[in-house]
Amino acid sequence: MSGDEKSVRPGIAPVRTITDLALLAGVSPGTVSRALAGKSLVNAKTRERIQKLARKHGFQLNQMASNLRRQRTGVVGVAIPLGHDRRQQISDGFFMTLLGYLADELTERGYDLMLRRVIPDQDGDWLDRFIGSGMTDGLIIIGQSDQFDRIEDVADGYLPMVVWGNHQEGQRHCVVGTNNRLGGKLAAERLIAAGATNIAFLGDTDPIEFAARFAGAQEVASKMNVPIAALSTHLSPDRTAREVSAHIARFGGRIDGIFAASDMIGIACLKELRDRAISVPGQIRVIGFDDLPIAEQTVPPLTTIHQDISAGARALVDLLMRRMAGEDTESLVLPPHLIVRGTA
Amino acid sequence: MSGDEKSVRPGIAPVRTITDLALLAGVSPGTVSRALAGKSLVNAKTRERIQKLARKHGFQLNQMASNLRRQRTGVVGVAIPLGHDRRQQISDGFFMTLLGYLADELTERGYDLMLRRVIPDQDGDWLDRFIGSGMTDGLIIIGQSDQFDRIEDVADGYLPMVVWGNHQEGQRHCVVGTNNRLGGKLAAERLIAAGATNIAFLGDTDPIEFAARFAGAQEVASKMNVPIAALSTHLSPDRTAREVSAHIARFGGRIDGIFAASDMIGIACLKELRDRAISVPGQIRVIGFDDLPIAEQTVPPLTTIHQDISAGARALVDLLMRRMAGEDTESLVLPPHLIVRGTA
DNA sequence: CAGAAAAATGCAAACGTTTGCAAATTTTTA
DNA sequence: TAAAAATTTGCAAACGTTTGCATTTTTCTG
The missing domain is CATH 3.40.50.2300 (Response regulator)
Known part of the structure; x- marks a missing residue:
């Protein structure tokens, strides 16, 4: 075994294009193209011969050219x-x-x-x-x-x-x-069922997904006569923690339920509440949104709205x-x- | 204002290629190409005229063709x-x-x-x-x-x-x-400094990054005469929790330090230890690897090795x-x- | 075994750009 | 103002495939 299968020896002209390969195989470029594409229009033996040759020389089709011609890119x-x-x-x-x-x-x-x-x-x-x-x-x-x-x-x-x-x-x-609106409703319903009487929504209501979550929660809350307010909270890791902390410092005493617009925000809340020795869910109930794998791992594990x-x-x-x-x-x-x- | 700027009215032939645009502008395709590329070889006025025309018709260069010709893809x-x-x-x-x-x-x-x-x-x-x-x-x-x-x-x-x-x-x-090996050493040193006398490495030692982390920890541990063993733990969210749980069930009583190959594994450990009412870092010290944003959010916050x-x-x-x-x-x-x- | 049908192959024209070179135009110089 | 220089433009050949059509070769049929 000389072991030169598939290795391109220097000195031997590299086979870069389909035309190179065609020359080597003694057929036309068109035939090579068809052979490599596995088309039935080409003789089975020729096809295999060409494919083997292609493998041997490590030939790779130029996708750009192929894409251009076929008008699709994959x-x-x-x-x-x-x-x-x-x-x-x-x-x-x-x-x-x-x-x-x-x-x-x-x-x-x-x-x-x-x-x-x-x-x-x-x-x-x-x-x-x-x-x-x-x-x-x-x-x-x-x-x-x-x-x-x-x-x-x-x-x-x-x-x-x-x-x-x-x-x-x-x-x-x-x-x-x-269905974000429905998710928001489920969240608010759960918070209220768990005893919340004054809810904060922590999230940014500009993106319409979040706006819908908040709207759903609002609908339920107002029906149940529970006040709910949105406290703007962003998703960059550095901002989230700071903003959550500020919100809880300011409103932590008044609220007893938090609807976090995402699990990441929810987790930040849990952390902040623990640092302030506010019990969850005793004093404040928390619910997240997304159901990321991490939501199972928090303490206590995070109640949340699952998205598939x-x-x-x-x-x-x-x-x-x-x-x-x-x-x-x-x-x-x-x-x-x-x-x-x-x-x- | 008829407001048809940039809108392609149906019925009017769409300008898809550089040649269409050239026809419209009354120049050759080559000139259009140069104009769009902002080359200095084309007269400034012509260039602007063509660029404006391109914008007006929402013309977009076909990247595939461009790439093929220029032999680069971006x-x-x-x-x-x-x-x-x-x-x-x-x-x-x-x-x-x-x-x-x-x-x-x-x-x-x-x-x-x-x-x-x-x-x-x-x-x-x-x-x-x-x-x-x-x-x-x-x-x-x-x-x-x-x-x-x-x-x-x-x-x-x-x-x-x-x-x-x-x-x-x-x-x-x-x-x-x-430097994973060094990271592993830092981790082991810290665990031992914090009082660990019997360490488990939770991770899969097949990938060489993890192998190096373990090797580093091993080096330090053996120098300090602290036993350390690797307990295979995978990174898929469903497997991690199960495997961590099994490891701790089996070895939790014997070990007093855990080096988690990644923060995600570390977090799973924290959760499992809490469920079993094993105190951290009292009974078992835990250190992670990566320093993901989430590591700050755990309780207690996770000691870890930071990667930039x-x-x-x-x-x-x-x-x-x-x-x-x-x-x-x-x-x-x-x-x-x-x-x-x-x-x- | 001739002729027809089927299968395999080759030819050459696309796909839409870019760019070297030549030609045309404009500007400058003497 | 004619010639030279500088600037713009156009022409046409790539880039490497794919594919419709024509042609050749093979296989089948009577």
């Missing part, structure tokens, strides 16, 4: 608009977990994932640029942030786009997301594929579930 | 090999945080990020495929997993590749990472850019830092 774009907090998603386990599942789903279907973090304020044209670049066959947007209108604008003209976020009555873009991230990712990809095939799909709203643990 | 590939735990990185905040920083750094330098999750067992050819696809100008690999040898194999033949992981004496591929993720990401991108320019860069090993909080 790439799905994933955009994360950072409208509010620049560092938001970095810390927020939810988005990252969703991204992981998306990567899985897309890989499974033979697509690559092109990730772009977008700062709309600095780049008003981001969506058109992403769509028009020709680098992707479709687009998944994670979180509407404050870009709802901009997304609506392009939705009619660009079919292969699916958004993770909140569903508004009559919106035009295809969205997958949890894995199902969400699957649905996003599934709808996107159908849209890429030309179908005009409906939005999908997933039901949230109350997970009762130890904090409310 | 895309950096990021691969996450999942050698051990398929779901590992989804839960592991560390990788996701690193990914976020990488996305920032790359965006800043005008590069897009193509993410690929790789399962080496199912796809032995992954690295060659990624490199040869022509879809990326360079490659960042997050975590060596169990693919050290395969990465070594291609390192000589493919310059623009940088790896996050552990540095081995005399290795050929360019790596950025924390942001600096790591910056270095990865910086070295990659230099390699893409043809320079053969050295590896970079970052120093870990002990962060003393409440658990050891």
Whole structure:
């Protein structure tokens, strides 16, 4: 065994293009192309011979050329608009977990994932640029942030786009997301059932997902005659802790229930309350949102509203594929579930 | 104002290619190309006229064609090999945080990020495929997993590749990472200084980063005559909790110090110990690794070994850019830092 | 075994840019 | 004002595939 299988010996002309390979195999480039694509139009023996040759020389098809010719890329774009907090998603386990599942789903279907973090304020044209670049066959947007209108604008003209976020009555873009309003209602109901009589919502109500959560909670609270107030809290790791601390310092004595807009905020609350020796759920009940794996690990374990991230990712990809095939799909709203643990 | 700026009216031929635009502007495609690229070879007035026309019609350059012609893509590939735990990185905040920083750094330098999750067992050819696809100008690999040898194999033949992981004496591929061995030593030293006399390392020692952490701890422990044993613990969220629980059930009575291979494992330990009413750090001292934002939020806050993720990401991108320019860069090993909080 | 049908291959034109070089235009110089 | 220089523009050839169509080769049929 000389062991030179697959190794490209220096001095021997490297085989970079399909034409090189064709020369070597004594056929035309077209035949090589068909052989590598495994098409039936080419003789089985020739096909195998060419494929073996390709392997031997470590030949790799130039995807750019292939994409250009076939007018498809095999790439799905994933955009994360950072409208509010620049560092938001970095810390927020939810988005990252969703991204992981998306990567899985897309890989499974033979697509690559092109990730772009977008700062709309600095780049008003981001969506058109992403769509028009020709680098992707479709687009998944994670979180509407404050870009709802901009997304609506392009939705009619660009079919292969699916958004993770909140569903508004009559919106035009295809969205997958949890019923945030219902989730908010479940949260408020639970807090009140657990004895809360004065609730604080900790979160930023600018992003419409959060606004919907708050609105749902408000609806229930006002029906039950329980006061509820929103205390603006951001998601960057450095800000969250500071803001939570300030809120609790100021209102901790008056409230007896906290609805945290996300588990990460909820965890920060738990920490702050413990530091101040305020008992949970005795003095203050706490409920989160997301049900990240970490929510089980807190003490007490965090009561929260579960979002099915894995199902969400699957649905996003599934709808996107159908849209890429030309179908005009409906939005999908997933039901949230109350997970009762130890904090409310 | 008729308000048709930038809107493409139906019925009017859409301007998709540079040639369409050239026709409209009454110049040649070449001139349009130069104008859009902002080259000085084209008359300033013509350039502006063409650029305005492009904006008006919402023209977007086809990147695929551009890439093919220019033989560069503006895309950096990021691969996450999942050698051990398929779901590992989804839960592991560390990788996701690193990914976020990488996305920032790359965006800043005008590069897009193509993410690929790789399962080496199912796809032995992954690295060659990624490199040869022509879809990326360079490659960042997050975590060596169990693919050290395969990465070594291609390192000589493919310059623009940088790896996050552990540095081995005399290795050929360019790596950025924390000095895991030193981190392990710091951890063991701290545990022992805090009174531990019998230590368990909770983690999977197959990935070389973790192996190095364990080795460092072992070195210190044996020097101090403190027994230390590795208890295999995986990083998938479902497995971690179960395995930690089993380990503590079995060894909890005998040990008085835990070195968790990652913060996520450390947090699971804290939870399990609390459930069993084992006091931390009274009966058992615990130290983690990574210093994720969440480590501050536990009760007690987790003592841990800090990795500078942001600096790591910056270095990865910086070295990659230099390699893409043809320079053969050295590896970079970052120093870990002990962060003393409440658990050891 | 001739002719028809089927299978395999080759040819060449795309895909939409970029860019070296030549040609045309404008500006400068003497 | 003519020639030289400088500036703009156009032309056409790449970049490396894929694929419709034509052509050649093989296989089948009567």
